[in-house]
Amino acid sequence: MKREIITNLFVVKFANVNGTGSASANRLFSKAVFRMGVPVSPKNIFPSNIQGLPTWYEVRINENGFLGRRGGIDVVVGMNPQSMERDIGELERGGYFVYDSSKPLDKKMLRDDIDYIGIPFTEICRTEYTDPRQQQLFRNVMYIGSLAALLNIEFDVLTGLITDQFKGKEKLIAPNVHALELGFKYAQEHFDCPIAFRVERRDNVGNKILIDGNSACGLGAVYGGATVSAWYPITPSTSVIDAFARYCRRFRVDPETGEKNFAIVQAEDELAAIGMVIGAAWNGARAFTATSGPGVSLMTEFLGLAYFAEVPTVLIDVQRAGPSTGMPTRTQQSDVLTCAYASHGDTRHICLYPSNPKECFEFTATALDLADRLQTPVIILSDLDLGMNDNMCDPLEWDDTRTYDRGKVFTAEDLDAMEKRFGRYLDVDGDGIPYRTYPGTHPTKGSFFTRGTSKDEYAVYTEAGEKYVANMDRLLRKWDTAKKLVPAPVIRKTKQPCTIGVVYFGTSEAPTLEALYHLEDLHGISLDSLGIKALPFADEIADFIEAHDYVFVVEQNRDAQMRSLLISEFDICPDQLVSLLHYDGSPITARQIRREIRDWILRTTTTPRRRGRK
Amino acid sequence: MSYAIPGFRHPNLPKNDLGFTTKDYEGAVSTLCAGCGHDSISAAIIEACFELSIPPHHVAKLSGIGCSSKTPTYFLGNSHGFNSVHGRMPAVATGANMANRDLIYIGVSGDGDTASIGMGQFVHSVRRNVDMVYICENNGVYGLTKGQDSATTDIGSKSKKGEPNAMEPIDLCSVALQLGATFVAQSFSGDKHQLVPLIQAAIAHRGFAFINVISPCVTFNNTPGSTKSYDFIRQHMASSNTVDFVPHAEEITTEYAPGTSTSVTMHDGSAINLQKMDPNLDIHSRRSALALMQEYKAQDKVLTGLLFVDEDSQDIHTTMNTTKTPLRALSEKELCPGSAALEKINQSLR
Ligand SMILES: Cc1ncc(C[n+]2csc(CCOP(=O)(O)OP(=O)(O)O)c2C)c(N)n1
Ligand code: SF4
Ligand SMILES: [Mg+2]
Numbered sequence: 004m005k006r007e008i009i010t011n012l013f014v015v016k017f018a019n020v021n022g023t024g025s026a027s028a029n030r031l032f033s034k035a036v037f038r039m040g041v042p043v044s045p046k047n048i049f050p051s052n053i054q055g056l057p058t059w060y061e062v063r064i065n066e067n068g069f070l071g072r073r074g075g076i077d078v079v080v081g082m083n084p085q086s087m088e089r090d091i092g093e094l095e096r097g098g099y100f101v102y103d104s105s106k107p108l109d110k111k112m113l114r115d116d117i118d119y120i121g122i123p124f125t126e127i128c129r130t131e132y133t134d135p136r137q138q139q140l141f142r143n144v145m146y147i148g149s150l151a152a153l154l155n156i157e158f159d160v161l162t163g164l165i166t167d168q169f170k171g172k173e174k175l176i177a178p179n180v181h182a183l184e185l186g187f188k189y190a191q192e193h194f195d196c197p198i199a200f201r202v203e204r205r206d207n208v209g210n211k212i213l214i215d216g217n218s219a220c221g222l223g224a225v226y227g228g229a230t231v232s233a234w235y236p237i238t239p240s241t242s243v244i245d246a247f248a249r250y251c252r253r254f255r256v257d258p259e260t261g262e263k264n265f266a267i268v269q270a271e272d273e274l275a276a277i278g279m280v281i282g283a284a285w286n287g288a289r290a291f292t293a294t295s296g297p298g299v300s301l302m303t304e305f306l307g308l309a310y311f312a313e314v315p316t317v318l319i320d321v322q323r324a325g326p327s328t329g330m331p332t333r334t335q336q337s338d339v340l341t342c343a344y345a346s347h348g349d350t351r352h353i354c355l356y357p358s359n360p361k362e363c364f365e366f367t368a369t370a371l372d373l374a375d376r377l378q379t380p381v382i383i384l385s386d387l388d389l390g391m392n393d394n395m396c397d398p399l400e401w402d403d404t405r406t407y408d409r410g411k412v413f414t415a416e417d418l419d420a421m422e423k424r425f426g427r428y429l430d431v432d433g434d435g436i437p438y439r440t441y442p443g444t445h446p447t448k449g450s451f452f453t454r455g456t457s458k459d460e461y462a463v464y465t466e467a468g469e470k471y472v473a474n475m476d477r478l479l480r481k482w483d484t485a486k487k488l489v490p491a492p493v494i495r496k497t498k499q500p501c502t503i504g505v506v507y508f509g510t511s512e513a514p515t516l517e518a519l520y521h522l523e524d525l526h527g528i529s530l531d532s533l534g535i536k537a538l539p540f541a542d543e544i545a546d547f548i549e550a551h552d553y554v555f556v557v558e559q560n561r562d563a564q565m566r567s568l569l570i571s572e573f574d575i576c577p578d579q580l581v582s583l584l585h586y587d588g589s590p591i592t593a594r595q596i597r598r599e600i601r602d603w604i605l606r607t608t609t610t611p612r613r614r615g616r617k
Numbered sequence: 618m619s620y621a622i623p624g625f626r627h628p629n630l631p632k633n634d635l636g637f638t639t640k641d642y643e644g645a646v647s648t649l650c651a652g653c654g655h656d657s658i659s660a661a662i663i664e665a666c667f668e669l670s671i672p673p674h675h676v677a678k679l680s681g682i683g684c685s686s687k688t689p690t691y692f693l694g695n696s697h698g699f700n701s702v703h704g705r706m707p708a709v710a711t712g713a714n715m716a717n718r719d720l721i722y723i724g725v726s727g728d729g730d731t732a733s734i735g736m737g738q739f740v741h742s743v744r745r746n747v748d749m750v751y752i753c754e755n756n757g758v759y760g761l762t763k764g765q766d767s768a769t770t771d772i773g774s775k776s777k778k779g780e781p782n783a784m785e786p787i788d789l790c791s792v793a794l795q796l797g798a799t800f801v802a803q804s805f806s807g808d809k810h811q812l813v814p815l816i817q818a819a820i821a822h823r824g825f826a827f828i829n830v831i832s833p834c835v836t837f838n839n840t841p842g843s844t845k846s847y848d849f850i851r852q853h854m855a856s857s858n859t860v861d862f863v864p865h866a867e868e869i870t871t872e873y874a875p876g877t878s879t880s881v882t883m884h885d886g887s888a889i890n891l892q893k894m895d896p897n898l899d900i901h902s903r904r905s906a907l908a909l910m911q912e913y914k915a916q917d918k919v920l921t922g923l924l925f926v927d928e929d930s931q932d933i934h935t936t937m938n939t940t941k942t943p944l945r946a947l948s949e950k951e952l953c954p955g956s957a958a959l960e961k962i963n964q965s966l967r
Contacts, residue, residue, distance in 0.1 A: 038967070212966035222962070228952040230944040231715045233708075254954040262940040264951050266715040271741040275708040278701065278738075282712025285699060286677065286720075287945035290712065308702055398963040401956045406949055441945065442677040442697035442713070443720050447641070450674065452690055454700040463645075464690070 006097065006199040011041050011066035013077040013200045015150075018090045019143075020083050022054030028143035029060040031168075032150060033393065035160045036064055037213055040205040044070040044513075046392050046590060051238070051331045057086040066207050070395055071514030074592035077200055078154075080146055082124075087112060099198055101146070101153065118198070122149050122189055131185065141182040148186025155197035157204065158187060212360075212398050216389035217293075219360035219399070220319050221246025223367030224291055225254060228407045229317070231290035233268040233279035235298060238331050239387040240321035243293035273298035277305040277318065284315045285453060287441035289371045289407070291317035296325045296338050299345060306380050307346030308455045310478075313428070313437070315374035315381075315410070319367065322386040324588045333588025334387035336509050337560035342382045343538055343568055349475060353381045353485055354538040357389065358512035359396040362536075366490065375410035377436060377485050386559070388510045388590040411438040418448040427451040427462040428474060435480030482539055489537035492544055495519075497529035503604070504551035506544075508535040508565060511557045511591055518596035526601055530555075538568070545573045548580070553607075555600060557583045559591050634670035642667045644694040648687070654806035654832030654847075655685050655754050659692040661809055662723065662752075665816040666693065669864060676721045677713055681706040681735055684761045685727035685754035685832070693723075704735025707742035707751070711933075714747050717943035718934045721820055722749035729759045732768035732787045739789075743796040743825055748932035750819040751827045753789055754806070756834035757845035764837035775842030790924060791910060793827045794903050799930035800826035801906065803921045805850050806833065814862035814889075815923060821862070821883045824930035831919065855913055857898045857922035861890040881928050891923060900926055 015032070019025035026047075033045040044063045050056040063073050075095045081087050081102040088111070091100055096116040102108065104121025113119075124145050128138040151158055162180050169175045190196055220243045224232070234244045248267055255264040270276035276292045283290035294302065299320050309316040322338045324330035342354050353373060355366040363385060370381040411432075418425060418440070425448065428437045437460075440449035451462040457471045458464055465471075495516075507515040512534055522528040533547045548554050548569070556566040563582040570577055583599050585591035630638040642663045647656050666676065673695035680686035682703035689698045701709045710724045731739045731753045742751065758776050759765040769789065770782040793801050800822040804812045812830065819826035831850050833839050839846045844853075865886030879900070881889040891900065899905040906924040913920040940947075 210963075210967075212963050214966045226953055226959070228947075228949065230947060230952065231712060233712060233715075250954075254958065255952070257940070262938055264940050264944070264947055266934075266937060266939050266944060268711065268715065268745075270708070271737055274705060275711075275738055275741065278705045278708025279712030279715065281701075282679075282699070282709035282714075283716040283945075284712075285709070286713040286716035288716030290716070304702055305705065399959050401953070401959045403956050440697075441717075443674050443717065446672050446674045447695050450695050450697050452698040452700065455702060456700070 145186035148183035152190035219363035227368030231283035339564035517593035683727035
């Protein structure tokens, strides 16, 4: 069969068994492609299990820099007999199935529109290594070696990565390289290498980096000056705190005394975690917690307190598929509404929606500033896809002249110079933001009582209706002030004026932008787009929607939560917003977005739709 | 209102070492029921802090929700206060303590706030040995929600509602002892002579200091059938020891008959002098405290006084080896690694 050679534009999926040490070998593969200058986006697809169940690692290789999930698989490395049938079924026509041929393949696994590459990994390992643990580990490294031959990956790049990985444990370098060679040689001797899918060196990654969103959040918290962190373990947020701890150990420990410039408390639950954050922030430290949906539910009473008592609070919500335990290791953007209005009574919170690790880093540092400036909770809504996968992004940046914005805080000198009575909840500047003092500031001035009950401008308990209303209205003024301080939306306009727009946020960004590119390229459809980066929504978002007849809202949940939020915050006619949803727990694909938009446009232009105008 | 503050003050009101009078340690006028035990505890806190000449702003007072948790408004008006949410004072206090290890943290809670909704937070703050004073104002009833039995109500005890309680009570001192609390005391709101020095010793203690104070609710649980009424406690209270707290600057003057007294030197040089009322209590032995409490309970008696202390206790900051500077005082200089370090990180991610 004469085949078309496809260079740097394909998807490889590794099918493994959870707990067999495949993760680091698979990572080696992505990193090698990346170091060859070719953009890559790997995604872990794993079960809620520690050992034994199927797990996958899907790597998209795309020299044009499209990093969202594409949909469809071209090469499967099938190392898990349990999932083999399904893995083979997922291959596109003309794909390859690379498998461990130590055991013969069942006839029912055979398809005539794909190629099979059997390599006896287990057998080779059994003759090479006696220790069963080594047999398992090196089997993983070995299939990477075979892929290098099959896909034309530069072998030097792999050995370079192994050398980097085992810095300080040099003894391990030679055996790992040996395992790579074993796989490489076998493939080269037994098959026509390279196959039709190939990696070729490019210069398309520039100075970009490969990092997971959770590490970037943890690092952002270090740079942003967080000193107190309290948390309760939950997938997929745990690695935020792991990263914070790792970077703190590196940057925040006195080399002589071992004393730490940070405190991390593993709380007994999420109620305690957020309570500790609120206590620390009330007392003048920068503090944060990280959790996922179920934890946010537990934190809601406290979030109401922090909103009403005006205590800076930073919460990173790495979303997963709910409700309840849902699919705890699968991704979704389904806490949009819960976070926006978390708690009882009239509450609303500042939400930030990062789309890539660089934004995770920046938004976390910014959230600490915003929380102090606005004296209110700030919630960062990341998700499992962004948080737990390596994402290619621009290098992280920090301006050394940047100082922390600690907001409106009176010092002892301020209090001494003050003629009028200090009013904790007085709107002195007309922006809705009052001044606060830290406990311990002054022996006789500036103390106040923080409470969740209604109070007047001087923090004195009151149930007088007009005082309550004045306070609630001031909080709305503060919300208006916040609009100007939060990250602005990103608007992309086509050259020609167009009547249809697309709105997206968070991890729907990369696949949406890719879909828009292909809509133009393949179908001649050009659409304007807007990426939402924060709540409160900037006025530009309303203007954008107003300027288009129809606006798609791309999101990864069942109930079109962002669409509801737009409708309720802006009073928009619902007919104007068209939902584009995906919620099976996998990241949304560019293919789905492109097809749905194309089909909708075809349908609507042939059968004209009317929409009611208010 | 049980303890109204008169507007007029004697010009010669005694001053402490800092030149403050008790007025500087008072708070807003209490809105609790006249005769409520909680108000006496507030008065004891005021007296304890005044006598120790604690700068008022060196204290942060925190509470949950309940009549008891309202009281921080009524003492130490020059200190910052935080009336948080029901049962969650320990978390807020823990966080506050993380931010600034230099302040004194006084947490006030009730029996509902501690032994029911906040039980989880209570036991975990004990385990962490956060440097704070934790006072449970225990009236065996939910005052603020009007008289339901609480988890500390004794079997057979009858509140105003009249139904005898059928369930085992939670004994908070025993729980604290079993979880490794480093300072455990029990007292009665009506016994100022015992309570004031206990609060002072608790403040001097480095680590989690728990005081369970029986504090009658005159409105819902001061009935003849209640085991938390004034009459019952007065008749059934037994002291393990009398407590005298001596700040380090002062010379020890009290003299006791030999063999009947002990002195415990705290980490800051202050001392707790104890005159033993029951020779069987060894305040350095959890086992002895637990056993003795059981014994007294079997005799229908409530054992009060200092029950256990570990004066070598290491608080959570010591265990974690946090810097001596309050974390909240650190600036960009100490906290931010800067752009050069970030570039190195970028490099390692390529
Ligand atoms: C989450 C929540 N549930 C219930 C309540 C209602 N509530 C307020 S105070 C209280 C009981 C307080 O009892 P206790 O701690 O013993 O304090 P006391 O009033 O007896 O001093 C309850 C149930 C609340 N405020 N918050
Ligand atoms: S109801 Fe009971 S606890 Fe509450 S203030 Fe009145 S006497 Fe005190
Ligand atoms: Mg009570």
